[in-house]
Amino acid sequence: MTVRTRFAPSPTGYLHIGGARTALFNWLFARHHNGKFILRIEDTDVARSTKESIQAILDGMEWLGLNWDEGPFYQSQRFDEYRKHANILLEKGVCYKCYCTPEELEARREAALKEGRPPKYDGRCRDRADEPNMPYAVRFKVPPGTTIVDDVIKGSITFDNSSIEDLIIQRSDGTPTYNFCVVIDDVTMDITHVIRGDDHINNTPKQILIYRALGHKLPIFAHLPMILGSDKTRLSKRHGATSVMAYKDMGFLPHALVNYLARLGWSFGDQEIFSLNELIEKFSLESVGKSSGVFNPEKLLWLNQHYIKDTKSEDLGELMLPFLKEHGISAEADPRLPAIITTLKERAKTIKEMADSSVFYFREKIEYDPKAAQKFLLPENIELFNTLLEKMSGVADFTAHSLEAAFNSILEEKGLKLGKLAQPLRVALTGGTVSPGIFEMLEAMGREMAVSRVKDAIDYMKEVAAKA
RNA sequence: GGUCCUAUCGUCUAGAGGCCUAGGACGUGGCCCUCUCAAGGCUAAAACACGGGUUCGAAUCCCGUUAGGACCGCCA
Numbered sequence: 001m002t003v004r005t006r007f008a009p010s011p012t013g014y015l016h017i018g019g020a021r022t023a024l025f026n027w028l029f030a031r032h033h034n035g036k037f038i039l040r041i042e043d044t045d046v047a048r049s050t051k052e053s054i055q056a057i058l059d060g061m062e063w064l065g066l067n068w069d070e071g072p073f074y075q076s077q078r079f080d081e082y083r084k085h086a087n088i089l090l091e092k093g094v095c096y097k098c099y100c101t102p103e104e105l106e107a108r109r110e111a112a113l114k115e116g117r118p119p120k121y122d123g124r125c126r127d128r129a130d131e132p133n134m135p136y137a138v139r140f141k142v143p144p145g146t147t148i149v150d151d152v153i154k155g156s157i158t159f160d161n162s163s164i165e166d167l168i169i170q171r172s173d174g175t176p177t178y179n180f181c182v183v184i185d186d187v188t189m190d191i192t193h194v195i196r197g198d199d200h201i202n203n204t205p206k207q208i209l210i211y212r213a214l215g216h217k218l219p220i221f222a223h224l225p226m227i228l229g230s231d232k233t234r235l236s237k238r239h240g241a242t243s244v245m246a247y248k249d250m251g252f253l254p255h256a257l258v259n260y261l262a263r264l265g266w267s268f269g270d271q272e273i274f275s276l277n278e279l280i281e282k283f284s285l286e287s288v289g290k291s292s293g294v295f296n297p298e299k300l301l302w303l304n305q306h307y308i309k310d311t312k313s314e315d316l317g318e319l320m321l322p323f324l325k326e327h328g329i330s331a332e333a334d335p336r337l338p339a340i341i342t343t344l345k346e347r348a349k350t351i352k353e354m355a356d357s358s359v360f361y362f363r364e365k366i367e368y369d370p371k372a373a374q375k376f377l378l379p380e381n382i383e384l385f386n387t388l389l390e391k392m393s394g395v396a397d398f399t400a401h402s403l404e405a406a407f408n409s410i411l412e413e414k415g416l417k418l419g420k421l422a423q424p425l426r427v428a429l430t431g432g433t434v435s436p437g438i439f440e441m442l443e444a445m446g447r448e449m450a451v452s453r454v455k456d457a458i459d460y461m462k463e464v465a466a467k468a
Numbered sequence: 469g470g471u472c473c474u475a476u477c478g479u480c481u482a483g484a485g486g487c488c489u490a491g492g493a494c495g496u497g498g499c500c501c502u503c504u505c506a507a508g509g510c511u512a513a514a515a516c517a518c519g520g521g522u523u524c525g526a527a528u529c530c531c532g533u534u535a536g537g538a539c540c541g542c543c544a
Contacts, residue, residue, distance in 0.1 A: 010544045044543090045544065115469095117470090118471085163540090165540085168541085168542050171542040178543070178544045182544090197538090198474090199539065202538075202539045225474075226473095226538070228536095232537075265481095267480085269481095269482065271492090272480090272494085290474065291474050295479095295480095298479080299495080302495085303494090305507090346508095418503045419502095419503050419504085421503075426504060436504095437504085438504085
């Protein structure tokens with residue numbers, strides 16, 4: 001039997017971190033078993049579902065590389081199917097018509113809560129014989145006894161059916177409700193493994209009861225522990241960015257997020273770094289932990305940095321262009337781009353950070369950081385810079401290697417340490433005191449720009465001398 | 469309030485009764501390297517929630533306590 005898993009988000013917002021991990025685990029499990037991964041949009045709540053949300057979820061999935069084999073299926077297009085099954089259950093007598101109005105139910109709920117009783121439906125329409133000409137909801141008649149959820153991750157969980165209320169499976173307007181659609185869909189789509197957040201555990205016995213009433217075999221259930229924020233409550237906007245696409249905008253690589261999410265709740269010995277293929281090969285539900293985990297942005301950052309170092313400069317260039325645009329820089333035609341990135345990628349935690357620190361490579365003129373200029377662009381360095389200019393113009397090939405040799409000869413001549421030369425030059429070249437290594441940076445920048453910046457620095461130092 | 473889930477360094481985790489003086493990773497501190505910043509290398513501090521059992525032996529199995537979390541809708 002082929003494994004079939006599904007991810008079934010409701011389109012009431014963007015794809016968030018928790019949903020992405022659920023999707024990822026479903027995807028990994030399906031891929032590991034050479035099965036099918038199905039995408040289903042749970043939009044039975046017509047009022048809250050939006051087209052924008054659907055698109056946002058699809059975008060997020062695509063960015064993460066979680067491709068689906070079937071779907072997206074939309075529950076809103078399957079209402080006839082649900083109604084048909086609801087009627088069957090009604091005829092079988094395992095469901096009944098409930099004529100209580102939402103207002104009445106709400107009033108009773110509040111009263112119960114006030115008196116400290118469980119806000120459970122009292123079943124007053126259960127054995128009603130008449131059929132008044134009024135709108136009715138279809139309720140499932142929960143049988144007595146106990147229902148056992150056999151969960152791959154959590155183990156066996158027993159529920160007393162008396163704690164489960166007669167749930168509505170079809171609203172009085174004829175639309176189906178969640179617990180019912182899920183079962184009908186999972187049955188008709190031949191889902192073999194239901195992998196979802198453990199916030200669904202309490203729904204599971206209800207769904208099992210419906211499976212039984214329908215006469216269908218149960219899928220295997222696996223309930224994933226929640227992802228928590230730093231205060232150990234359910235991850236939400238209060239904890240910062242929760243939208244997957246926000247991570248794209250912050251300059252994260254999709255695989256960094258995938259690797260991070262995979263390791264949040266799942267482990268493979270002491271291994272931290274996994275390629276996509278390794279993830280597929282090594283993933284198993286057995287090694288998913290039971291306890292919830294706190295989302296840790298620092299570790300994500302570390303992984304991102306790791307994968308940035310691991311990515312070819314050419315590819316990074318492509319990814320960096322949109323971030324450069326925000327600085328008003330169009331670098332797509334700049335042949336220096338890959339070389340520039342090579343100097344930067346060892347020291348960037350995000351693509352955005354890399355773009356921010358690359359700006360000096362692209363500007364016509366740079367501005368000096370006042371403190372840096374005051375400390376390093378001193379008139380006493382004019383002579384040194386003139387020598388530098390000669391060497392830089394004279395060196396046969398403008399590479400890190402020959403530049404280093406050329407610089408060393410200056411240093412030897414003047415009896416200087418590299419620091420005395422590198423820091424002033426760094427300020428002249430970049431405007432600040434922090435940058436990539438001086439030789440690799442010169443090579444990446446190119447002779448033309450380097451020479452012009454040294455000249456500018458000499459002019460600047462002369463001005464300073466004149467003022468003094 | 470009811471139902472259910474969970475409990476190892478600050479965080480993610482390894483741990484399947486003796487391999488545990490509890491391992492790895494992120495983060496944090498120190499040292500080395502060094503033209504700045506990183507990266508890299510080395511290193512340090514840092515945890516079995518508590519109480520009872522079971523056992524020759526418990527982080528590991530059982531029970532309880534405590535603490536956290538989720539769910540209890542004509543939302544999904």
